[in-house]
Amino acid sequence: MNAIASTPLAQVLDHPGIWRRSADRQPRVRALATGWTSLDAKLPGGGWPQGALSEILYEHDGLGELDLVMPALAALTQEHRRVIFVAPPYLPYAPALAAAGVDLRFLHEIHAGSTEAAWSMEQCLRSGCCGAVVGWLPDIDYRSLRRLQLAAESGDACAMLFRSAEHAAQNSPAALRLKVSNSDEATYVDVLKSRGLLTTTAPLLRMRA
Amino acid sequence: MLWACLRFPGLAFSAAFAAVPEAGPSALLDHKARQRLIAAANTEASSLGVRRGQSLAAARALCPALDVRARDPAAEERLLTELAAWCYQFSGHVSLVPPNAILMEVGASLRLFDGWPVLAEKLRSGLVEQGHAHTVAATPFAAASWVFAASADGMVLPDHEGVRRMLGALPLAQSGLPAVAVASLQAMGFRRLAEVIRLPRPELTRRIGREGVNWLDRVQGHASDVLPAWQPPASFRQKIEFDAELDGSQPLLFPLRRLTRSLANLLAARDGGVQRFTLTLEHARGETTHIVVAMAAPQRDAERLFELARTRLERASLPAPARAIELDAAELPVFRPPVRDLFEPVRGDGLDWPTLDERLRARLGDAALRQIALVADHRPEYASRYGKPTDTVSPPRQRRPLWLLRRPQPMRPEPAAVLAGPERIESGWWDGGDTRRDYYIVRTAQGQQAWAYLPPGTLDGWMLHGWFA
Numbered sequence: 002m003n004a005i006a007s008t009p010l011a012q013v014l015d016h017p018g019i020w021r022r023s024a025d026r027q028p029r030v031r032a033l034a035t036g037w038t039s040l041d042a043k044l045p046g047g048g049w050p051q052g053a054l055s056e057i058l059y060e061h062d063g064l065g066e067l068d069l070v071m072p073a074l075a076a077l078t079q080e081h082r083r084v085i086f087v088a089p090p091y092l093p094y095a096p097a098l099a100a101a102g103v104d105l106r107f108l109h110e111i112h113a114g115s116t117e118a119a120w121s122m123e124q125c126l127r128s129g130c131c132g133a134v135v136g137w138l139p140d141i142d143y144r145s146l147r148r149l150q151l152a153a154e155s156g157d158a159c160a161m162l163f164r165s166a167e168h169a170a171q172n173s174p175a176a177l178r179l180k181v182s183n184s185d186e187a188t189y190v191d192v193l194k195s196r197g198l199l200t201t202t203a204p205l206l207r208m209r210a
Numbered sequence: 211m212l213w214a215c216l217r218f219p220g221l222a223f224s225a226a227f228a229a230v231p232e233a234g235p236s237a238l239l240d241h242k243a244r245q246r247l248i249a250a251a252n253t254e255a256s257s258l259g260v261r262r263g264q265s266l267a268a269a270r271a272l273c274p275a276l277d278v279r280a281r282d283p284a285a286e287e288r289l290l291t292e293l294a295a296w297c298y299q300f301s302g303h304v305s306l307v308p309p310n311a312i313l314m315e316v317g318a319s320l321r322l323f324d325g326w327p328v329l330a331e332k333l334r335s336g337l338v339e340q341g342h343a344h345t346v347a348a349t350p351f352a353a354a355s356w357v358f359a360a361s362a363d364g365m366v367l368p369d370h371e372g373v374r375r376m377l378g379a380l381p382l383a384q385s386g387l388p389a390v391a392v393a394s395l396q397a398m399g400f401r402r403l404a405e406v407i408r409l410p411r412p413e414l415t416r417r418i419g420r421e422g423v424n425w426l427d428r429v430q431g432h433a434s435d436v437l438p439a440w441q442p443p444a445s446f447r448q449k450i451e452f453d454a455e456l457d458g459s460q461p462l463l464f465p466l467r468r469l470t471r472s473l474a475n476l477l478a479a480r481d482g483g484v485q486r487f488t489l490t491l492e493h494a495r496g497e498t499t500h501i502v503v504a505m506a507a508p509q510r511d512a513e514r515l516f517e518l519a520r521t522r523l524e525r526a527s528l529p530a531p532a533r534a535i536e537l538d539a540a541e542l543p544v545f546r547p548p549v550r551d552l553f554e555p556v557r558g559d560g561l562d563w564p565t566l567d568e569r570l571r572a573r574l575g576d577a578a579l580r581q582i583a584l585v586a587d588h589r590p591e592y593a594s595r596y597g598k599p600t601d602t603v604s605p606p607r608q609r610r611p612l613w614l615l616r617r618p619q620p621m622r623p624e625p626a627a628v629l630a631g632p633e634r635i636e637s638g639w640w641d642g643g644d645t646r647r648d649y650y651i652v653r654t655a656q657g658q659q660a661w662a663y664l665p666p667g668t669l670d671g672w673m674l675h676g677w678f679a
Contacts, residue, residue, distance in 0.1 A: 063658030063677035067612045083563060091613035094676060095584040095594035096605045098612065105582055105599035111570065112578045121570055128566040129557030157557045183657030209659070 033133075033159055036072020040190065040206045044177070045197035049073055049133075053176035053196070054150040054160040058169050062090070065188045065208050066181045070161055074133055075102035077159075082132030085125045086110045088118040090137050119145045126152035126160050133159040143172065150174045169193060212317035212326075212368060214301075214348040215355035216333070218293065221310040223250045224342065225285035228450055228468055235260065236277040237269060249281055279453070286310070288448065292472045294440045296336065298479035300329065305352075305437035311359065313352050313437055326366055340471065349373045351431040357386045374430050378404030387425055391418035442479040446487075446539040448472055455494070455531035459523050462491070462535060466523065467516050469537040474512035476542075483508025483545030488538045489519060493530040501526050506564035508545045521572040588637045589645045590614065590675060608633055609651065611661040611676030621662050621672040625652035629659065634666065651678070 032046030041047045049055055049070075059066035074084045084107060086093055093110060111121045118138055125134045126149065134153075138145075141164070153160035162175070169180055178193040190206040218224075223238050235255035240247050246266040258273040269276055286309055294312055297304045300323070301314040316329060323329040330346060337344045347358035348366040354373050358365050361384045367373045377385075380403045382392050394417060400406050406414070407426065415423050427433035450465040466489070477483060485508045489501040503522050509515060519537075561569075570579055583599040585592055593606070594614065609630070631650030647663040652672075654660060661676035 061654075061656045061658050062613065063611075063654075063660055063679055065659070065678065067679035071612070089613075091615055091677065091679075092594065093582055094610060094612055094614040095582045095599075097610040098582065099584050099603075099605035100610060101612070104601070105584060106601065108582060108599075110580050110582060110596075111574065112580065113574055117574055117578075121574065124569060125566065127559050128561040129559055130561055130563045130566055155557075156559070186653070186657055188657065 033073050034076070035069070036076070037069070037206060037208075040069075043192065045195060049159050049161070050176045050196065051159055052154050052157040054146065054153050054162060054174070055177040055179070056162050056164060056168075056173060056175040057179050057181060058164055058166045058193070059181040060166045060183060064181050064183050066163065068208070069179070069181065069190065070135065071101040071103070073159070074108075074135070075104075077132035078104035078107040080132070081107055083130060084108050085122075085131055085134045087122045087125070087134060087136040088113050088115070088138065089135075115140055119149070122160070123148055123152045125156075126158045127156045129156045129158070131156070131158050133161060135161045135163070137163045139164060143174070147174045150176070211315060211350050212320070212348050213313055213350065213352040213355045214316045214330075214333075214346060215307075215311055215313050215352070215359040216293075216297070216337075217311045217345045217356075217359040218290075218342055219310065219345070220250070220343040221289055222281050222286055223252070225289045226279045226282050228285060228289070228465065234275055234277060235273050236279070239266065239278055239280045283309075291440070292475055293342070295442055295472075295479040296340070296475040297333075298440070298442060300333065302439075303437070304440045306440055307356060311356060313355065316348065317350075330364075330366070351429065352435040352437055353386070353425070353428040354431070357384065357429060360384065360386075370431055377429060378402065378407060382406070386429065387418065387422050391422040394418065442476060444480075445542060446473050446476050446484075446537070449534055449536035451534040452532070455533055457531040459526070459528065462523060462532060463520060465535050466519055466537075469535065470516040470519055471512045473537060473539060474510060474515055477510040477545070480542055481545065482542040483510045484515070484539045484542055485509070486539070486541065487519075489523065490536040490538065491528060491532040492534040492536070493528075493532055497530060499526065499528055499532075506567045508543050510545050518568065518572055525575065588635055590635065590649075609678075611659075611678045613677040613679045615675055615677075618663070618673040618675045621660070621674040623655065624670070624672050625650075625660065625662060626655045627653045629653055632664070635663075647673075649675075 031051045032044065032048035033051055034048040035041050035044070057066055057069065077084050079102065081104070086108065089110065095105060098108065099105060111118070113121050115138060118136060119141060122134050122136045122138070125131045141162070149160050149162065166180055166182065173194070175194070176196040178195070180191045180193050182189055182191070188208040190208065226238055227236065235252065235258055237251040237255050237260055238249045240249040248260060248262055248264045248266065248269050250262060251260040255273060255276060260269045260273055260276065266278065290306055290308065290310065290312065294304050294306055297312055297314050301316050301319050303315040305313045307313055316326070319329065320326060323332065326348065333346060334344070345359050345363035347355050347362060347364070349355045349358060350368065350370055351373060354377060357380070358376070361380065367376060382395055382400060382403060385392070385403045395406060407430070411423070424433065428435055448469055450469065456462055473484065473487070486502065486504045489503065491499040491501070493499070501522050503519050505518065567579065580596040581599055583595055583597040584603045584605060585595055586603045587593050629651045632648035634648050636646045646666055648666050649661060649663045652660050652662050659678035660674055661678065662672050662674050664673070665671060
């Protein structure tokens with residue numbers, strides 16, 4: 002009794018069994034901080050949605066598209082949670098990964114063709130033992146995207162998919178879609194779609210300016 | 211004490227037909243008989259009139275397509291041992307009774323297994339799943355259990371007097387007495403065991419010999435049986451030889467399943483697991499193929515072991531048809547089931563990393579899964595390699611790209627602007643990988659940031675080596 006009485010009210014109300022009608026009506030999105038403060042501030046939940054698929058659509062290699070996800074991945078590996086790279090287009094370079102703070106012992110790479118890559122990504126997401134699964138699947142179709150989204154939900158993992166910006170106009174079941182583009186020597190990140198966010202104001206983030 | 215006896219009437223048959231399953235009418239030849247006599251026949255052959263004790267010629271006349279094989283005592287013994295290993299999970303005292311029975315003390319295990327009916331059901335369903343015809347009986351006396359397993363399948367008699375009463379009613383032919391003794395007693399007009407047991411002992415000894423009397427004492431529990439306890443071996447090695455050469459991996463799956471199941475039985479008996487085993491295929495002219503199946507953590511599940519071995523076997527290229535397959539597991543480490551927090555919610559499939567790792571490797575191959583290690587080397591190509599990462603190397607202080615090209619390639623069009631550089635990288639004379647380059651961080655017309663180099667002292671011939679992705 003005393004223990005409960007002496008606890009601050011806010012803590013008691015934090016109990017997941019208590020639902021408050023007056024509370025924020027927005028569904029609570031559990032998220033993984035991106036490490037980019039201005040981006041976190043605009044995303045529902047404040048980061049990469051957990052247990053969901055995020056798409057990063059980029060115009061060209063080398064715009065800083067991978068920099069966007071590195072802080073979150075580094076944080077995961079430092080908590081000893083596994084991060085899987087599925088079918089990366091180039092060699093992930095250890096000096097840069099280490100410099101970004103990635104604990105390489107918890108980073109794995111899967112080398113696979115396109116159908117095997119989609120299968121591997123789904124298996125990893127579904128397994129429940131991976132923190133984040135990052136895939137490069139250029140020719141993935143809507144059905145496979147949907148499977149990845151469901152697998153991420155079931156395994157409560159963060160799925161990140163890198164695709165070409167050409168696919169921006171296509172329909173996608175992803176919870177979050179970001180577009181990385183370049184103009185005037187700076188890189189911009191736009192939110193194309195975000196579950197739980199009604200209005201989008203573009204651009205959200207200006208990088209490398 | 212409660213001794214359960216399992217008898218396997220089809221054991222000789224299964225042992226001889228282990229490598230290739232029988233198809234169509236098949237029969238077994240007795241290895242001892244001077245005349246070639248049928249020792250057992252499968253249902254298809256029986257329905258055509260092939261009987262035990264028939265001569266081979268007679269059987270062939272009835273059924274020209276009969277597939278006949280000789281009994282293989284060594285294989286029978288192996289199979290019996292394998293079954294003992296499986297039984298070892300139910301009892302600490304398992305004893306082999308060649309040629310085809312196993313005795314096990316289950317009195318001490320009854321509480322653990324919720325009584326005899328549950329235990330018997332476990333025994334039966336397990337044996338049916340492995341495809342072994344069997345009969346079972348349990349009494350306080352080992353010899354009596356052995357007798358009843360043959361004549362009264364499923365009987366369980368816990369009280370001593372009951373066993374003796376039932377024994378009395380048994381026809382002499384089923385009493386387990388030596389055949390000579392049975393014949394002479396029958397000639398004297400005895401029919402049932404009770405009539406024999408009532409005879410005065412010296413009289414009886416004179417008629418059926420000391421051996422026969424001893425047997426009667428053991429059956430009735432007046433003399434105790436000394437049964438050697440079977441101990442599970444510390445390693446596993448089993449080979450199945452084929453009558454014909456088998457081409458390709460598909461026909462090998464049947465013997466492979468037998469081997470992995472047999473291994474799993476031993477693992478269950480030892481309460482151990484296996485982390486690595488070798489499949490050896492023997493071909494003609496002494497050629498062999500070795501397939502190593504390695505797992506991230508010790509395993510013991512029969513189905514899992516089979517699946518892993520199968521995927522490896524199917525991926526292997528076999529140079530020639532196989533004559534024999536051998537499974538060799540030298541080390542059987544202690545099996546530790548994965549520990550999970552009671553209150554931790556299970557995510558998704560609830561796999562642990564070793565299991566996922568195995569599943570991926572089995573489908574994609576070992577080379578597909580890798581880790582990236584940092585190496586203390588100045589040369590860009592050597593600073594990162596595939597292998598086990600350590601945390602002793604610290605990264606260089608200069609900015610490095612996240613993507614490295616597999617090999618540098620000419621950069622077209624040339625960079626629009628140079629953002630930083632040059633950084634001269636020059637070393638490697640000691641191992642022939644001599645490098646001398648000026649690295650720059652450059653920007654392309656599309657706004658990409660790249661890591662590119664020029665040969666020292668020149669201003670064109672840009673080579674692209676990485677992307678600051």
